[in-house]
Amino acid sequence: MPLDPVLSRIDDDLPAALDRLMALLRIPSISTDPAFKSECDKAADWLVEDLASLGVNAEKRPTPGHPMVVGHVDGDGPHVLFYGHYDVQPVDPLELWDRDPFDPAIEETAKGKVIRGRGSSDDKGQLMTFVEACRTWKAEHGTLPCRITFFFEGEEESGSPSLIPFLKENADELKADIALICDTGLFESRVPSIMTQLRGLLGEEITLTGPDKDLHSGMFGGAAQNPIRVLTRVLGNLHDDDGRVQVPGFYDGVPELPAAIKEQWDALNFDHSGFLGDVSLSEPAGETGRTPLEMIWSRPTAEINGIIGGYTGDGFKTVLPSKASAKVSFRLVGQQDPHAIRDSFRAWVKGQLPPDVEVDFAPHGASPASQMETTHPAFEQARGALGAEWGHEAAFTGCGGSIPVAGYFKSILGMDSMLVGWGKDDDQIHSPNEKYDLESFHKGIRSWARILDAIA
């Protein structure tokens, strides 16, 4: 089935595609706020109806939280699952918005036309690029290019509490040859990128207890254990002078970057000083001898995300507190085992405690890194398709954060994922005045048409 007429029809149908996106954006499907529960339901209904108009057998599937939308359409060739999410972030602080976040509009800006409104980029706009590509394909050829399962979640912005059980209960139905996930962006807002490695995340909260009550440092200072002192001493040892994490075994399973990937990353000419300069920093703070891009995409970290103990109000109190605590998180790469690292971290902390100091640990998540199987033919097919659309060779990139769904697809369904998306760095997702470039939407639809064509 020829691609060119599909691309032309996408160009012609853009105004109608925009109208449909606007209708979806008008539904305030904020998943984290119970007041918007029925709006989430409405967004799911809207998607079911829209998929049905493409000939997709779609339905809303209940969960203890907001519903999933699942749809199937048969076809020849490989079976792909497409994932996106229809829920959006809250809009506070509302006064910082220049318009009603749920009354979207096309605005002219110095950088071109943008679609302004909550969810325009994250993730309704992105999600609809795939749906519109399918719609046009169907309109042009009467059928879709391959077998497709549509899977839309309504809880991504509120921690995906129903996702794991839903995947487990519906594993057979949802497993495809590959998952396509559209919730990422262009590298530096211009280079099409396929995210092939995402860091995992392990969280630990540690609480140290010394004396059984807060003490006065005049009465006890010098003689009694001070848990803040112990906590700073322990956590001050977390890294060595070269920025390497000192928890034993931490680097087990950390791979060196393959030469081919390193070459691609070097070719991106990442603006390291601009990246740091944007937040008033001038030098990378991680492991000696690594570039910031390498640090963020391919190296594991240990960070202290919060610490508290003693008197923290105005003025001064000479208290020796009974307790002090910290939240520590680890970004993981390669084959690092979050559970082994948790055990090792706990033993390492305990090994440093003086007499009379007790420790409690509270776990907060433990997800391994995701490394995509770039040997799957879809990856090189997609690279070619993206290069043709954007006029710039596409890159396999990394991600410093986690996109847990990709990990769950792998661990629960045994399915690889390919993450591509059209977001730009200035889309202000999760912030006031979220936007999605018209270019992202238009070329995003065309990109999906090309990718589907290449895969099929």
Next chain:
Amino acid sequence: MPLDPVLSRIDDDLPAALDRLMALLRIPSISTDPAFKSECDKAADWLVEDLASLGVNAEKRPTPGHPMVVGHVDGDGPHVLFYGHYDVQPVDPLELWDRDPFDPAIEETAKGKVIRGRGSSDDKGQLMTFVEACRTWKAEHGTLPCRITFFFEGEEESGSPSLIPFLKENADELKADIALICDTGLFESRVPSIMTQLRGLLGEEITLTGPDKDLHSGMFGGAAQNPIRVLTRVLGNLHDDDGRVQVPGFYDGVPELPAAIKEQWDALNFDHSGFLGDVSLSEPAGETGRTPLEMIWSRPTAEINGIIGGYTGDGFKTVLPSKASAKVSFRLVGQQDPHAIRDSFRAWVKGQLPPDVEVDFAPHGASPASQMETTHPAFEQARGALGAEWGHEAAFTGCGGSIPVAGYFKSILGMDSMLVGWGKDDDQIHSPNEKYDLESFHKGIRSWARILDAIA
């Protein structure tokens, strides 16, 4: 003038002395709460009137805060200044009191009779032991045993904001041969003690700033400076493995304990394990090779009294904060110079900061240690008098905390102080159900009569 009839008369007059104390305790002179301003004034008026009844030329002296009470009475022999404070701590939480804190009463307890009420121990009860000793002396002999200046403060529990300017403005009037301060207690509730060394106090708040805004650890973790990491690393170096403070020059001016004092302290048979066991600790945490008593009374410390940074609420946020801060305090001894230590600490912190991390310091107080001139004859005179009253040799003791007024008397008026008092460890000062043992009040009055007799 013979002492024995004075002591007998004190015993006989005890009920009347208690009635007077009760009247003073009924005035809710909480200095820190502006709602009680007129009550503080009332307590000052009550004292002026009471002193006048002893033939003391007393008056209420205004300050920008609560008034001072100053009274003079002439006499032969040395000139002593007596200091106490008439203001009291707030009473919250009120529901933990077994009676109205300002409706005092004599209660029978398993350990004997106590005077229950806010201020009974700290400091109205203590203050009145001296006044009652003077009253009885006057009643018996028609005159006081020596020249006395009475000086009562009304802002001790709220940081003494007016004290330094008042001492400076009235230096000539207030300077005496020695100050007697009654705001301390018996050692282990039984051994009469003269506090001869008090630690000084230096406070510093340090705030580190890394990136100019909070960052997401997925996006920046590993590449951007995290001020919490830097703060724990710096403060984790505050002590070496032997518990010694690592700030350069910190131990300049720290004396070893004189053998005679060490002998007295050893003779006290301090219950070190009970002291730590009361707060669920088992081992002293300070410098290796020092006893807890030595650590608290005679060794300097560095403590972290508060620390905060990043996300400290429930759950987890993978934030890299822009700022982290800590409150650090130093207890000082001997000739340690708080200003030199502040400078050295700041330089020591700055010397450990990586690029891109800025530090702000906020000072909180800088008072040197107070070392009393125990060669003044009043000290041995008082020791003898106290031994006679309490049936236990009196000891020269130390204090881990600060009693700033003694330092100000020395630095502003060039006057030495002698600190004696009759409080017990279970008086619950600053807490609900404050009490003062009837024994403390009765023997306290007798002790002052003996001390005045010995000094005069």
